[in-house]
Amino acid sequence: MKSLSTFLALALTLSLAFASDPSPLQDFCIGVSDPADGLYVNGKFCKDPNLAILSDFVITGLNERRPINDPIGSNVTFVNVDNLPGLNTLGLAFARADFEVNGQILPHTHPRASEILFVTEGSILAGFVTADDTGNRVFSKVLNKGDLIVFPLGMVHHAVNVGKGPAVAFGILNSQNPGMITIANTKVLGSNLQDFLASVV
Numbered sequence: 001m002k003s004l005s006t007f008l009a010l011a012l013t014l015s016l017a018f019a020s021d022p023s024p025l026q027d028f029c030i031g032v033s034d035p036a037d038g039l040y041v042n043g044k045f046c047k048d049p050n051l052a053i054l055s056d057f058v059i060t061g062l063n064e065r066r067p068i069n070d071p072i073g074s075n076v077t078f079v080n081v082d083n084l085p086g087l088n089t090l091g092l093a094f095a096r097a098d099f100e101v102n103g104q105i106l107p108h109t110h111p112r113a114s115e116i117l118f119v120t121e122g123s124i125l126a127g128f129v130t131a132d133d134t135g136n137r138v139f140s141k142v143l144n145k146g147d148l149i150v151f152p153l154g155m156v157h158h159a160v161n162v163g164k165g166p167a168v169a170f171g172i173l174n175s176q177n178p179g180m181i182t183i184a185n186t187k188v189l190g191s192n193l194q195d196f197l198a199s200v201v
């Protein structure tokens, strides 16, 4: 009897030690006390499987070059749960990035995904910076056709076309909705945050 209660206590302790909340699938999911106040799940609702259609699972045309209208010189085409609903709950997303000469994707981070970037055309200088507690080290390299780099979860990374012609890379990310925080857009010291801090001091 004593050993049974010891076993149960141990089992309970272990189950508590290993329990954790599921990771968020979107930037935030604010709790409501009453479902009548709003109805939203963490992620998307699931369609009746019998109503699934081919286009829930297929996107075509990612071989086509994208026009680049942005002064930053790149165009990123995302494939995530918003435009490929079959990705819901699968923990996967994809992207095509087109670069003109000197075009870049500014330093950014994905709060919910690690990323593999695979170059299929041109020469792209790509890299990431490690966290403060590992000394903000930079891992960066010029990648040519057939080369890839992995950006670990949450690390700030960037890519620049350093070649003499257009460049193309594809990204594979392990979240259905990786999220994207471009450091320049948050204007950390420049700054929306700075303006906010100034307004409260």
Ligand SMILES: *[C@@H]1O[C@H](CO)[C@@H](O)[C@H](O)[C@H]1NC(C)=O
Pocket: 066, 067, 068, 069, 070, 074, 075, 076
């Ligand atoms: C990216 O390409 C799409 C067409 O696929 C176009 O509509 C969009 O304006 C382009 N965006 C940028 C930033 O160049």
